[in-house]
Amino acid sequence: MADLTAIILTRNEEDYIAECIESIKPVAKKIVVVDSFSDDKTVSIAQEAGAEVHQHEFYNYAKQYMYAVEIADVKTTWILRIDADERLTKESAAELEKLCNENENTDVSGIVLRFYNMFLGKPMMHGGMYPWKKLSVYKAGIGNIEDRNMDEHIILKSGTTVEAKNDSKHLAFRGLTFFTNKCNWYSTREAMDYFEQKNVSTENADFKTRLKMKVYYKLPLGFRSWLYYAYRYYIRLGFLDGKEGQIFAFLHAYWYRFLVDAKIYEHEKMGTEFKPTGALK
Structure with missing residues (x-):
């Protein structure tokens, strides 16, 4: 296990949240879900899966995420930003744990995860969409999220990044x-x-x-x-x-x-x- 806190933002994710949490459990010491007042079973499922759950009115992802980091009271070295429709695989979880543990005391401040997108039941491996790379893991206190309405990114104040080699899954398609x-x-x-x-x-x-x-x-x-x-x-x-x-x-x-x-x-x-x-x- 890595010295890592995972943060997930949710809204009506009852069909996805449990599998997401299960995929990060082997890596994360703490899992925090901030929910936008779902009207399905997202909250209860997340709690049953072992996550700490808070609810907060949604304005945009950036502001919601900033609230989540604050309410999570992060004490770990690393923070993982992951969506409910994203999954670590067994291989990518093991690699993430290794990268976090190896770089606790190095100048590496961020870890870029790579994903493939599923669409109509098929992985999209071309079209410039694979691998879809995202700075998803960073050292607490060193990364900030852009305050934007769309396409917000984690920006590091200092340090370098490393890139994972194993794919994780992005299951954004739901019909x-x-x-x-x-x-x-x-x-x-x-x-x-x-x-x-x-x-x-x-x-x-x-x-x-x-x-x-x-x-x-x-x-x-x-x-x-x-x-x-x-x-x-x-x-x-x-x-x-x-x-x-x-x-x-x-x-x-x-x-x-x-x-x-x-x-x-x-x-x-x-x-x-x-x-x-x-x-x-």
Whole structure:
């Protein structure tokens, strides 16, 4: 076991939370769940699985996570940020334990985990979506989360990172209805982020944010979603994932990315105000 506290944010995750907790139990000394007032059995299942559970009103992931770190009163060396639909495998859990224990007293402050995405029952191994890498583990007091509405990342104050070699699982797909609703929910938050960052310096932002603000959003509306699809499906070989890969790339480009653009256009033309979306239901 590593000297590690795991933090999970939840909202109606009764079908996912138990397996998530079980996957991190061999590694984490403490597991803290912060729930956005689920109306299913998420809270009771998490408690029965051995997690410490708190409830807090949701505004966005960044603020919810900052609250979770505060309420967790972390005493361990490391913190693991993991979603309810993410899983450590037996191999990735053993590797994470080893990396944490080996680097307690080194200049390594963060550990990047790698995931594969499941979509329509198939792992997406092409299209630039694999491996999906995320700085998920960091030393307490050294990492902060970006205060953004969407696509927030852990930023380290100091130190270096190491990258895990074993894959973990990301089980974000729960049917096409849920997937498209989730994209709609996320698109509002990304459009809000666009306007918040439009006139703000991106000097200290991560590479992905700088690329979006300095290059992607400078392209014409409509063209950029087409370019995104061509990049994912053709250039990054998304077609090798079969029909599932085509649907995955198409929905990401022409539903999610184009919907973000449409909401930006709507706001600029109609002056409509964005309202807090609350937690994803």
